[in-house]
Amino acid sequence: SQTIHQWPATLVQPVGSPLSLECTVEGTSNPNLYWYRQAAGRGLQLLFYSVGIGQISSEVPQNLSASRPQDRQFILSSKKLLLSDSGFYLCAWKVGGEQYFGPGTRLTVT
């Protein structure tokens, strides 16, 4: 069966520090991969999605970036965090029709 891993589960970072969140999927090949952010307790905002290695589509212009160095690995990065980057970051994958989410990373920028 397929599983999705995200780490870390929680993260507290100072303003201006870099960020790297990692997501990996097991048990499937060539998935679509997604990064979402939930900032206000409800409502998910799609940040990036990828349909293949090296293929990244950005939905919202901001100081975040994403990379897909391997088929089942998706990384969300920032060179300098802002206070507004605080939130709950969710990775998701899809093969065929149904989309599934990872457990999420709760980021607090102080």
Added chain:
Amino acid sequence: GIQVEQSPPDLILQEGANSTLRCNFSDSVNNLQWFHQNPWGQLINLFYIPSGTKQNGRLSATTVATERYSLLYISSSQTTDSGVYFCAVEGFRGAQKLVFGQGTRLTINP
């Protein structure tokens, strides 16, 4: 892009009550999913239902694609049903990405 509206935004019920949550969308879809976000933030897949009716225990869902809406029914509510329920759709012109509604926050009191 496609718009998704969920109603009601908040719902407070006593344990044992039944409820109906609604999701309206603005264009034809080839994917519609219902999720439950539990108090720990985990998004749980409830239904993948671009059309038709499905049932899983006390939960059932119906999507009427031609009229652009979906309903989620919860019968004999339990306190563990509390959380936020999201509807998400992928339009035919949506480039393989789900668009989320703002959610319905359900609170079940004992």
